Amino acid sequence: MSSSPQHRNRASVLEALRHAASTFASHRALVLLLRSVKYFVAAFIILCIADAVAHFAADTRLGLILLWGGIALLLGMIGLVIACFARPKADEMAQILEKREGKLGSKLTNILELHEQAEDDQLAPLTRDLAQQAVTDATREVDTSELATIAKAPFLKHESKRAALVAVLFALLPLLLGEPGRRQFLRFLQPHGDHPPLSFTWLQISKPVHDGLEIVYGEDTRVEVSVKGHLPKELVLTAEPVEGDGPAKKIPMTTRGDGLFVAVLENIEQPLRLTALTTNERSRSKHRHLAVLLNPRIEDAWVTVTPPAYTGLPPHEKPFRFTGIQALEGSELTFRLQSNRPLGKGTLVATPTEGAPVEVPLQPEPGDKKNHALAKLVVSQSGRLHFQVRDEGNRAAEDETSSSLTVSQDLPPSLSFLSPQEDSFVVDSHEFEIEISASDDYGLRTMRILPAVGENHLSPIEETLPGIGPKRHNLKSTVRLTDLGAQPGDIVTFFAEAIDNCPDPHLTRTKMRRLEVISEQQYQEFLRKQADVAQIAGAYEELLDRLNSAVQRQEELAQEMAELAKAAEERELTPEEKERQKQLQQAQEQLNSELRDVAQGMEEMAQQTPVYDFEERLHEQLQQMAEKIEQSVAQNEQSASPNSSPSEMAKAAAEQHDRLAQNQQQGEDEIREPLQDLAAMHELIKDINHFMALYEEQQTLAEQTARFEQTTDLSSADRMSLKEMAGRQREVASALQQLQEDLKRHADAAEENFPKAAQSARDLAEAIGDDNLPGLGRTSSQSMLRGEGNDSHSQATHLKEEMEKYLSECGSCQGSGQSELDQYLQMAMGSQPGQNFQQMMDSLCFGMGKQGGSGMGSGGSMATGIMPGQQMGLMGGRALIQGPIGRALAGGPGSQGRFGTPGTEVANVDGTEADRGSTHSTRSTSTPESQGLLQEYQNLTEAYFRTLTQSKDESAP
Structure with a gap:
């Protein structure tokens, strides 16, 4: 089927x-x-x-x-x-x-x-x-x-x-x-997502600009919220911890008025979620997350420097910026670091320039300051410091912090002689002060001066300073040459030592200070070479000027007292006038005291050994004036006692003024005027000496240039030698030009009392100009600069021969000057001629050439230990003060610094070489010591010249 x-x-x-x-x-x-x-x-x-x-x-x-x-x-x-x-x-x-x-x-x-x-x-x-x-x-x-x-x-x-x-x-x-719609949809699609509800107020966190911004632990940050749409009056910023159960913080935000609200989150220590809300919470922004960087970071630092105990310096704390630190060797450094997080155990590593690194623990500071750590280090050498910081969770800092360390050493003391300031001659009868000054960066312990006379070393002059010792100290002692057993010709030497207080002591030693002892007679010879009459006259003028000032003040007092006496005769004095009377009495007493000082100065001047024979007469005048001043002051004090009436005071003041004025005029006539005339004459004598010194220098130049007469091809050494000679030749030419002007000016000043000498000086000045000797010198200098040996020699020789023609005129000028000087002394001062002219002839007080230049010796050097061209100071003599006479004679051009600033000392026997002008001459002097030095210097110059010229010739092809 x-x-x-x-x-x-x-x-x-x-x-x-x-x-x-x-x-x-x-x-x-x-x-x-x-x-x-x-x-x-x-x-x-x-x-x-x-x-x-x-x-x-x-x-x-x-x-x-x-x-x-x-x-x-x-x-x-x-x-x-x-x-x-x-x-x-x-x-x-x-x-x-x-x-x-x-x-x-x-x-x-x-x-x-x-x-x-x-x-x-x-x-x-x-x-x-x-x-x-x-x-x-x-x-x-x-x-x-x-x-x-x-x-x-x-x-x-x-x-x-x-x-x-x-x-x-x-x-x-x-x-x-748009965005509102998307946000609204996402609110349901992602209910727990970051989607704010739809609102007429649109909030947006504009700063920080993105999520996950890392904030350093403990730091603050600024939050900005921009508003669009309806502008609310207030906003609140909520900060919720992302981790943990901590409560959310609500921070009111401030508005800037342009739709921007601002708030500051302080001391951020954990990750946060930020949200901006209106006060009714109807509008909110999207969340913004902040991350926190938990690695420790150094926020601030201090260092306490504790110097070694021997310095005596207290510890001092200062901010530490890790840009470098300097400390004395042996100092203890205590570093105190402040971090943004609680700190644990770290390490301070000191890496020296030589040797192994040294590690020092960096421990948390005891107490409540958990963010602080300490480390102590005793420094011994320079290097670098590395700070390795860790927090309590053992997290290391992202960046290692380091700094340079410079360890300074304790320097040796500095030491110098304050007196004497240079090697000097000293007169055997002089008592002087030797003083040294020492300084150290932390303290001095010992200072001492070690003297010796020749080979005989004497006991030191020593001072041990207690305690830490001063940083600066002077040691002084008065020295008597007789106590030291020093005799003329001996060399007294000193040197000083200073030791600081360092545990490993430092010693500083000065160079040797040498003083050559000379006799009073040698001093006078020295002074005559280094000074002139104008300078000698300054001391006399200073005394006379002090007397003149006192006479003017006495006249003013006499006038005021006379006015006061006239008022007392007419009525009773007012309290103000009585007070003025007391003031005038006090002024008179002060003036009398000053007059006594003037008299004492005159007496002391009169006791000094004369530099020139004519000063004996001046000393007699000073002695007489001093006695008259003393007598006048005593008479005034007797006539005007504190209880005297105004009329008695006025009479005593007037009488004293008359006596002082008479004494003042005597000083002007018998002291100042003769000194002025003699100073003018001395300038002529020095001008003649100057010409002879220039001739000798020119003769030396002619002899030294003979080496180049037949030389056609000069070596570089030959040309250098000629250039050096050109400078000297130029100086001779300039000096001849200046000498011509000086002769005319000085002849005008001396003509009244010394007409023959003045005329001879004018004749010499005219001859210098007529034969154009300065021009010949300049021509010769130019040939030397061009290195033309044959022309240089022929022109230098020609200038020497032209100058040689006038040596006889210099001799006749000296002869006429001596006779006129002797006659002036007899007539104007009543003084015997003596050796005044020869003493004036000894002066080498004229400027020529550079100090110590070739062929130019230093005039008047006496000590055998002094190099040619060098001059030593002198201690134990008289001060040379430039007065009106000296300023008048030096006022024209060509003074060449022979005199100092007006009103200042030209030479001070206890001063330095800078206080005295340097003088130079090759003229033979009458003292065996100076003559020997000059000859030795000339031999040295010639030997140097032969070495300079022959060595290059022998090696030349």
Whole structure:
């Protein structure tokens, strides 16, 4: 039965109906789902609108979206059940198909009924056969392959397009609504995401600009919130710990008025989530997360330097910037570091320039300051310091901090002589002070002076300083040459030592200071060579000027007292006038004291050994004047006692003025005027000496250039030698030019009292100009500079010969000058001629050439230990003061610094070489010592010249 054709036909119809029923159920479920899409989209939009109004919490939004999704899932399950289990039966499906397709009519229903009859066992077989045959015939008329197509939903495509359109619009809706729409959709799609609710106030944290900004532990940061839309009056910044259960901090924000709110988070110690809210919390910003860098960082540092105990310096603390530190060797350095985090055990590594590194623990500071650490280090040598900091969690700092270390050494003391300041001559009768000055950076322990006379070493002058010792100290002692047993010709030497207070002491020693002892007679000879009458006159003028000043003040006092006496005769004095009387009395007493000082100075001057013979007469005058001053002062004090009346005081003051004025005039006539005349004469004598010294220098130049007379090809050494001589030749020419002017000027000053000497000086000045001696010198200098050996010698020799013609005139000038000087002394001063002219001739006080130049010796050197061209100072004599006479004579051009600044000392016997001008001459002197030195110097010069010129010639090709 089952394999008969009729059965197969029936089976195919039933199978086609079942397949059509499955297709119908599936399409019915699909249409249901497609039609529900718009309702689900509308429900989601309604939820978003409700959330925009109500600002649902995250859990509420999660519940709603889960409900929405659950309904969608339920609907889907319903559709699945419909598709799988709610299929129509065969007869129902046949009716549905017959309704959808009119061509079928009722064929499918008839087939099913006939099929039931054919399968009904209660009917007669013939009836079943006929029913079966009818089914077969009806089946042939039905196309079963089209039944599944007819079962499909007729509006499926339409519903699909509508659902797709709704889905596309739903997907495009966030894009069309912009950021607010996207944010609102995301609030349901990610309920617990960072999606602020929709609001008319739009808040955004603009600083920090991105999430995860790392903040150093413990530091502060600035938070800025920008506002768009409705501008709120206040904003609150919430800072919630990301880790841990700490409470959230709410910080009010301040507005800048341009839609920007600002707040500062202080002392950030853990990661935070930042949110900006309005006060009603209806509007909020997206979250911003801050990360915290937990590695320790050094925020500040100090160092305490404790110097070694021997320095006596207290410890001192100062900020440490890791740019380098300097400390004395042996100092203890205590470093105190402050970190942003609680610190644990770290290490300070000192890496010296030489040797192995030294590690010192960097321990947390005891007490509550957990962010501080200490390390102590005693320094011994320079290097670098490395600070390895760790927090309490053993986290190391990201960057290792280091600094340079410079260890300074304790320097030796500095030591110098304050007096005497240079090697000097010293008069045997002189008492002088020797003083040394020492300084040390931390303290002095011992100072001493070690004297010796020749080979005899004397006991040191020593001082040990107690305690730490001063940083600066002077040691002085008064020395008497007689106590040392020094005699003229002895060399007294001193040197000094200073020791500091360092545990490893340092000693400093000065160079040797040498003093050559000379007699009073040698001193006078020395002084005559180094000075002139104008300088000697300065001391006399200073005394006379002091007397003149006192006379003027006495006159003023006498006038005021006279006015006061006149007022007392007319009426009783007022209190103010009585007070003025007391003041005048005190002024008179002060003036009398000063007059006594002037008298004492005159007496001391009178006791000095004269440099020139004519000074004996001047000393007598000074002695007489001093006695008259003393007598006048005593008479004044007797006449005007403190109880005297104004008239008595006025009379005593007037009488004293008359006496002093008479004494003053005597000094002007008998001391100042003769000194002025003699100084003028002395200038002429020095000018003649100067010309003779220039002649000797020119003679030396002529002799030294003779070597090049026949030499045409000069070596480089020869040319160098000629260039050096050119400088000396130029100096001779300049000196001749200046000497011509000096002779004229000095002749004018001396003409009144010494007419013959003045005329001789004028004749010599005219001869210098007529024969153009300066021009000849300059021409010779130019030839030497050009390296013209033959011309240099001939021109130098020509100038020497021209100068030689006037040596006789110099002699006649000296002869006439001596006779006029002797006559002047007898007539003007009542003094015997003596050796005055020869004493004046000894003066070498004129400037010429460079100090110690070739061929030019230093005039007047006395000590055999002094090199040529070098001058020593002098201790133990009289001071040379430039007065009006000296300034008048030196006022013209060409003084060449022979006199100092007006009113200052020209020579001070206890001063330095800088206080005295250097003088030079090659003129032979009358003292054996100076003559020997000059000859020795000339020999040295000639030997140097021969070595310089011959060595190159011998090696020349």
